[in-house]
Amino acid sequence: MFFREKKVKDRSYLQIVENNRVNGRTQQRVIGTLGRLDHLRDSGKLDDLITSGAKFSEKIMVLNAHREGSLHETSKLRIGGPLVFERLWKETGCRDAIRNLIQDRKIQFDIERAIFTTVLHRLFDPGSDRACEKWMKNYSIHDTSELQLQHFYRAMAWLGEEQKDTGTSIKEKIEEELFQKRHDLFSSIDMVFFDTTSIYFEGEGGETIGQYGHSKDHRPDLKQMVVGAVLDERGRPVCCELWPGNMADVISLIPVAERLKKRFGISQSCIVADRGMISSGTLNWLEDKKHQRPYILGARMRKQKEVSEEVLSRAGRYEEVYGERKKHGDPSPLKVKEVWVDDRRYIVCYNEDQAEKDRDDREKILVSLEESLKNGSKSLVGNKGYRKYLKVSGQSFEIDIDKAVQEERYDGKWVLRTNTTLPAREVALKYKQLWMVEDLFRSLKSVLDTRPIYHKCDETIRGHVFCSFLAMVLMKDLKYRLETEGNNLEWSDIIQDLDSLEELELEQSGKRFILRTGLSGCAGEVFRAAGVALPPTIRKIDNENAVPTSF
Numbered sequence: 001m002f003f004r005e006k007k008v009k010d011r012s013y014l015q016i017v018e019n020n021r022v023n024g025r026t027q028q029r030v031i032g033t034l035g036r037l038d039h040l041r042d043s044g045k046l047d048d049l050i051t052s053g054a055k056f057s058e059k060i061m062v063l064n065a066h067r068e069g070s071l072h073e074t075s076k077l078r079i080g081g082p083l084v085f086e087r088l089w090k091e092t093g094c095r096d097a098i099r100n101l102i103q104d105r106k107i108q109f110d111i112e113r114a115i116f117t118t119v120l121h122r123l124f125d126p127g128s129d130r131a132c133e134k135w136m137k138n139y140s141i142h143d144t145s146e147l148q149l150q151h152f153y154r155a156m157a158w159l160g161e162e163q164k165d166t167g168t169s170i171k172e173k174i175e176e177e178l179f180q181k182r183h184d185l186f187s188s189i190d191m192v193f194f195d196t197t198s199i200y201f202e203g204e205g206g207e208t209i210g211q212y213g214h215s216k217d218h219r220p221d222l223k224q225m226v227v228g229a230v231l232d233e234r235g236r237p238v239c240c241e242l243w244p245g246n247m248a249d250v251i252s253l254i255p256v257a258e259r260l261k262k263r264f265g266i267s268q269s270c271i272v273a274d275r276g277m278i279s280s281g282t283l284n285w286l287e288d289k290k291h292q293r294p295y296i297l298g299a300r301m302r303k304q305k306e307v308s309e310e311v312l313s314r315a316g317r318y319e320e321v322y323g324e325r326k327k328h329g330d331p332s333p334l335k336v337k338e339v340w341v342d343d344r345r346y347i348v349c350y351n352e353d354q355a356e357k358d359r360d361d362r363e364k365i366l367v368s369l370e371e372s373l374k375n376g377s378k379s380l381v382g383n384k385g386y387r388k389y390l391k392v393s394g395q396s397f398e399i400d401i402d403k404a405v406q407e408e409r410y411d412g413k414w415v416l417r418t419n420t421t422l423p424a425r426e427v428a429l430k431y432k433q434l435w436m437v438e439d440l441f442r443s444l445k446s447v448l449d450t451r452p453i454y455h456k457c458d459e460t461i462r463g464h465v466f467c468s469f470l471a472m473v474l475m476k477d478l479k480y481r482l483e484t485e486g487n488n489l490e491w492s493d494i495i496q497d498l499d500s501l502e503e504l505e506l507e508q509s510g511k512r513f514i515l516r517t518g519l520s521g522c523a524g525e526v527f528r529a530a531g532v533a534l535p536p537t538i539r540k541i542d543n544e545n546a547v548p549t550s551f
Contacts, residue, residue, distance in 0.1 A: 004028075005037060012037040014046070074512070075505040077140040080498030080523060081124050084530045086142070088474045089116055093181035097174045107158075113144050114155035115467065122471040124495055129153060129464075140503060153460060160462030171466045172263065175239040178473065179264050182236065189266055191233040191430060194256055194273045195437040196249050199465065200224040206458040211245035227441075227465060228252055230260065235436040236476050238264065240469045242462050249276035254285050257293055270294040270420055272430055278304075278417065287419060296431050299346065299415040307415050311346045314339045318350060321425045325353070336424040347416040347427045355412025362407060365389060369399055440472055443491075481529040489522050497521035503535070512541040 001018045016031045040046040089095050098112045120141065121132040129152040136144060162169045183189070200222040201210050210223035217224070224245035230238040241256060253273055260266040271286075275298030286293045299307050318335035325333065335350045365386055373396075391400040418427050455461045475491070482489055497520050504515045516537050519527070527534060 001031065006033070014040055073504055074507055077503055078138055078499055078501065079140045079503050079516070079535070080501030081120055081495075082139055082141045083501075083532050083535075084478070084498060084526060085120055085123065085474055086116070087530050087532050088477050089119070092473055092477050093178050094119075094174075094470055094473065097177040097181075100177070101170060101173060102158075109147065109151045109154075110143060111151075111155050111158060113141075114147055114151045115159065115470070117141055117144055117147065118152060118155065118467045119471045119474065122468055123475065124499060129156065156455070156460040156463030156467070157457065158463065159466050160459035160464075162459070169462070171242075171462060172239075174466075174470075176263055179238060189232050189269045191433075192238065192260065192266060192269045192271055193231045193233075193434055193437050194228065194253065194271060194277070195434060195441070196226055196228040196252055196276070197441040198224045198226055198245065204456065205245070206456060206461045209242070209244050209458045209461055213244075213246040214248070225461065225465075226252075228256060229437055229440055229469075230256065231436050231440065233433075234480065235433075235440075236480075237440065237469060237472050238266075240466065242465060250279045250282070253277040253282050257286070257291070268294070270296060270430070272296045272434060274298040274434060275300050283417070294418075294420045296416055296418045296420065296427055298431065299417045301410055301413065301415050306341060306344075307346070310341050311339050311348060311415055312409055312413070318348075319425060321428060334428060336428045338424045345418055347418065347424045349414050349416065349428045349431075351412045353412070358411040359408070362389075362404065366399060366404060373397060373399070443472060443475065478526070478530065482525065485525070485529055487522070487525050487529065489525065493522055494526055497523040498526060505541070514539040514541060 001016060004015045004017045006013045006015050014034045014037045016034065017028050018031055020027050020029055034040060034049070095112060095116070098115060102111055117136050118129065118132055120139070121127070121135055125135050127135070130149060132152055133147070133149045136147070159170055198213070198216045200215060200217050200219045201224060202222070204210060205223035205225065209225050212220070212223055213226065215222070215224055226243040226245055226247040228241035228243070232238055241252070243252070253271070257271060271293060272295075278297045278299060285291060286295050301307050301312065316337050316339065318337045321334040321336055322331045323333060332354070333352045337348045337350075339346045339348055366389060369386055369389060389400055389403055390397045391403070416427055416431055420427065422430070455464055478494070500517070500520045501523055502517045504517070506513045506515055516535050519534070
């Protein structure tokens with residue numbers, strides 16, 4: 001039954017109407033006409049009627065009592081994150097990949113639930129496994145009530161476990177199953193993007209994986225591990241490689257290319273990587289007829305003699321890819337030029353905005369150096385950016401003007417080496433997509449706060465980092481769904497608004513109810529993108545079996 005406004009000439013009347021099904025069709029029947037709508041409103045009789053009827057509605061009574069603060073609140077749990085990411089956990093294949101691996105194992109706790117809870121923790125409040133055990137008590141996560149701290153440690157060890165008989169790891173099997181779910185026999189990957197980063201340890205860094213090496217975090221005093229990530233052309237994580245901290249970038253690309261072919265059948269996709277990966281050995285391997293892999297690699301402009309002396313010296317007209325920025329949000333200006341040295345193809349890229357910035361930065365450094373040298377200060381010598389513009393003169397230093405002039409030829413430029421037949425503009429644009437890997441690493445280190453790591457065993461360290469990889473799988477999937485619907489949302493807003501959605505367990509006159517709070521911010525868009533339905537606003541709990549029943 002419902003209220004209906006009935007208009008008769010210039011007057012409106014309020015009726016109570018019900019729907020009935022007659023011969024397969026819906027018919028409405030007027031139960032009664034309450035009077036003129038304006039009279040009912042003005043006299044206050046409509047308010048009295050609704051208030052009187054509300055006494056017989058358990059749902060409205062609960063809402064009013066909660067609003068007045070007269071209900072006893074027995075618990076309060078956050079539900080936004082668990083609802084959305086539980087769906088993504090299932091649809092990306094993460095849940096089934098783990099369950100398939102443990103179905104024949106005699107494990108005394110639900111390891112899949114422990115891993116999902118850890119991944120969810122990374123997304124919402126990153127921290128240690130010990131922190132995760134306490135954090136989960138404020139969230140409504142299915143089938144986790146029996147989980148203890150030891151279970152999280154054991155789950156991390158299982159994830160990082162390497163099987164000596166097959167030479168593979170649990171991590172790798174999960175990655176391969178996720179890849180197979182996303183790609184069928186008729187889909188191909190044209191591009192893969194690869195880069196590395198380092199993650200330092202506060203402790204010893206396991207038995208072997210923690211080593212001293214080149215630190216991208218500027219912490220050479222601490223042991224670290226090296227993490228490599230491969231993404232497909234849509235920016236979705238394919239796999240991650242976990243190496244000891246003394247692994248050099250320059251020797252990392254070949255084993256990754258070999259493993260991509262062996263594990264995923266990716267043999268003809270173009271590999272895109274930055275200048276840290278390039279070496280004569282790597283290039284020879286990629287161009288060898290046995291392998292013949294298409295590639296786009298950043299070149300070292302200053303350290304490679306062929307690039308600095310020949311490629312950058314060649315004359316030729318630039319092709320404009322993007323012109324001068326007209327408004328905020330326009331792509332950076334970009335020009336490209338193709339240069340051949342014998343049978344080797346290079347693409348010189350030029351950004352006018354970056355060139356201007358490079359000039360300004362250099363001028364500021366030279367002015368600062370000049371002032372410091374006048375005062376006899378030698379403290380700037382320890383700064384790498386400043387030191388390259390200095391030269392020794394007797395017992396003191398002076399500015400190296402020739403070096404400053406030489407640096408001008410590099411302003412706003414970067415050089416690529418490729419064996420593809422793609423147009424020069426396409427080569428440059430594909431290389432610029434490496435930002436996706438850089439963005440993933442920023443997420444790993446800031447949003448997911450993977451570091452520092454205190455685990456003592458190699459396998460638990462690998463599992464700890466791999467949980468962040470799984471979190472990235474869910475993050476990328478959700479972002480893609482949102483972007484498909486035209487929603488470009490900040491990740492911090494997504495997490496904050498999902499975290500504000502709660503369910504409260506209330507008690508009144510011996511009866512128990514669950515009340516869901518309202519959506520805030522962008523939570524509605526996130527639920528729609530994930531395809532998740534919201535629970536009812538109020539549900540009554542059946543005291544006999546404690547099952548909530550919606551009104």
